[in-house]
Every structure is written in structure tokens, then in C-alpha cells.
Amino acid sequence: MKKGFGLASALVLALTLAACGDNGGGNSGSSSKAEAATDTAKSSTVASASPSASAAAETSAPEKVKKIIVGTGNQFPKVAFVDDKGKLTGFDVELVREIDKRLPEYEFDLQVLDFTNILLSLETKKIDLAAHEFEKNPEREAKYLFNKEPYAHWKNKIIVAKTNNDPIESLDDLKGKKFLTTATSAEATILENYNKEHNNALKIVYSGGGANDTVQQITSGRVDAAIGADFTLPLIDPQGKLKTAGKELSESDILFVFRKNDPDEQKLADAVDRAIVEIRNDGTLAKLSKEWLGFDATASEK
Numbered sequence: 013m014k015k016g017f018g019l020a021s022a023l024v025l026a027l028t029l030a031a032c033g034d035n036g037g038g039n040s041g042s043s044s045k046a047e048a049a050t051d052t053a054k055s056s057t058v059a060s061a062s063p064s065a066s067a068a069a070e071t072s073a074p075e076k077v078k079k080i081i082v083g084t085g086n087q088f089p090k091v092a093f094v095d096d097k098g099k100l101t102g103f104d105v106e107l108v109r110e111i112d113k114r115l116p117e118y119e120f121d122l123q124v125l126d127f128t129n130i131l132l133s134l135e136t137k138k139i140d141l142a143a144h145e146f147e148k149n150p151e152r153e154a155k156y157l158f159n160k161e162p163y164a165h166w167k168n169k170i171i172v173a174k175t176n177n178d179p180i181e182s183l184d185d186l187k188g189k190k191f192l193t194t195a196t197s198a199e200a201t202i203l204e205n206y207n208k209e210h211n212n213a214l215k216i217v218y219s220g221g222g223a224n225d226t227v228q229q230i231t232s233g234r235v236d237a238a239i240g241a242d243f244t245l246p247l248i249d250p251q252g253k254l255k256t257a258g259k260e261l262s263e264s265d266i267l268f269v270f271r272k273n274d275p276d277e278q279k280l281a282d283a284v285d286r287a288i289v290e291i292r293n294d295g296t297l298a299k300l301s302k303e304w305l306g307f308d309a310t311a312s313e314k
Contacts, residue, residue, distance in 0.1 A: 083139035103304035142269035147198035162265035166241035180257040189236035199239035
């Protein structure tokens with residue numbers, strides 16, 4: 013769709029091939045096919061073969077379509093996951109596909125990676141864009157480039173078993189407890205920063221990041237709690253075995269991540285921002301959020 017030329021360009025090519033067949037004395041069969049194609053095109057679209065029409069068609073088409081490798085995961089229910097038909101889909105995935113439709117100069121290719129490897133793959137240039145509900149925080153901002161237009165907002169809260177009746181208002185109430193988290197995640201950063209300031213008061217247990225693992229680890233008592241975005245709880249725990257507790261630990265914008273200090277990446281980020289503004293303004297962004305997340309997570313409460 014993005015790489016095609018106009019009918020006029022095809023006609024010019026057919027005329028060129030016919031001329032080569034006449035002058036070069038090559039394969040007569042090929043020459044006849046070119047001449048037949050030329051005659052057919054002439055009879056039906058003479059007007060479009062004019063130099064001005066050809067030039068207009070070539071001008072309107074992108075000079076070159078650049079392929080962009082987008083890294084995402086497949087274990088985040090409703091966000092980036094494989095459905096029962098084997099298709100990679102979800103809020104982030106479908107948003108990337110919608111952005112791709114709006115940027116004819118780029119062709120986006122989604123690549124599934126383990127969550128802990130997504131940002132590393134970005135650093136090593138194995139991918140060009142990271143899409144997995146990435147929260148912007150100072151630690152990440154120091155290493156990576158974020159686009160400017162957020163596509164979602166969330167609040168991080170403490171997650172415990174629904175049967176837990178302990179009074180919990182903050183991490184201070186859970187000193188000495190085990191917290192499950194995923195390495196390189198924004199939630200891991202919250203826990204690690206807390207431990208730096210409180211003499212490792214929390215016991216951090218790192219996992220592979222599977223949604224089912226969080227529910228099983230907490231309900232079985234292997235760990236005491238986790239940290240997660242408020243809107244993700246019903247997504248990872250549809251049976252309602254967990255609950256949030258206490259006040260929000262952080263509130264953040266969700267954006268795409270790019271390599272820092274890279275002019276091509278900055279150009280890509282700017283293009284993505286233009287697409288997001290368009291998608292938000294025409295209601296598509298809110299529609300995707302409601303379809304996949306069950307509510308509009310794109311509206312900030314700040």
C-alpha cells in the first residue's frame with residue numbers, strides 16, 4: 013500500500029520496456045507482452061499518461077518507506093498478548109498499527125521480546141521503538157528518548173491478596189515483606205529507590221513478568237505484595253483474588269521509547285507525536301482504550 017506507484021508510473025515503465033524490446037532486438041515474446049500492455053493502457057488511460065500526471069503521481073508518493081522494528085511483549089493481558097487465534101493484539105499493539113496507518117513514510121514491524129529485553133534491544137539497535145506501557149521516570153529519561161504526547165496515564169499502587177486485612181497506607185507499612193516485581197520495570201525502580209533510602213527494608217523478588225505469576229505468587233503466600241498500575245489489576249486478575257491498598261505511589265504518563273541522541277529516532281518520535289495527536293483528536297485513542305482496557309485510560313487527572 014505504501015510502496016506502490018500510480019498507474020501513470022506503470023505506463024511509463026511499460027513504454028520503456030517496449031522501447032527496449034524494439035531497439036535491442038531481444039526476446040520477441042517479452043516485447044510483444046510489453047507492447048500489448050502498452051496498447052491496453054493507452055486505450056483506457058491516455059490522459060493519465062501525460063508528463064504532468066506522471067510527475068504528480070510520483071511527487072505524491074513517499075520517496076522511500078523506512079522500516080521500523082517495534083519491540084513489544086506478549087504476556088500483558090489486554091495490552092500486548094496473543095489471543096486464542098494466535099494473533100498478537102491488545103491496546104498497545106493495535107495503537108501501533110493505527111499509528112502505522114497514519115505514517116506513510118514508515119512501515120512498522122512488531123517484534124515480540126521478553127519484557128526485560130525490550131529496552132536493551134533498543135539500546136543495541138535491534139529495535140527502533142519500544143511499546144509496552146512504558147512509564148516515564150527520571151531513571152529512564154536519563155537513558156532514553158520519549159515522545160512528548162502520552163497515550164495513557166496510570167497510578168502505581170500496592171497490590172496484595174484480597175484476604176489481606178492489614179492496615180496498609182504506604183510502603184512503610186510493609187517493611188520486611190517480600191515484593192514481586194519485574195526487572196527493568198517502573199515498579200521495580202520504585203522499590204529499588206525505596207530500599208536505597210530505607211536500608212533495604214523491603215525484600216525484592218524478581219520474576220519474568222507473567223500476569224498469572226503475580227496472582228499465584230501473592231495468593232500462595234510466596235510473596236506478600238507487588239506494585240502495579242491501577243488499571244492493570246482487573247486485566248491480570250479477572251477472578252478478583254487481589255486488591256490495591258493505600259495511596260498511589262506514583263502517577264505517570266505512558267509513552268513510547270526511542271534511542272537518545274539519534275537524529276533519526278528524534279524524527280520518528282516527532283512523527284509518532286503527530287499521529288497520536290490526530291488519533292486522539294478524532295476519538296480513536298479513547299475508543300481503543302475502552303475496547304481493550306474497559307475504560308478511557310487516555311485522560312489524565314493531573
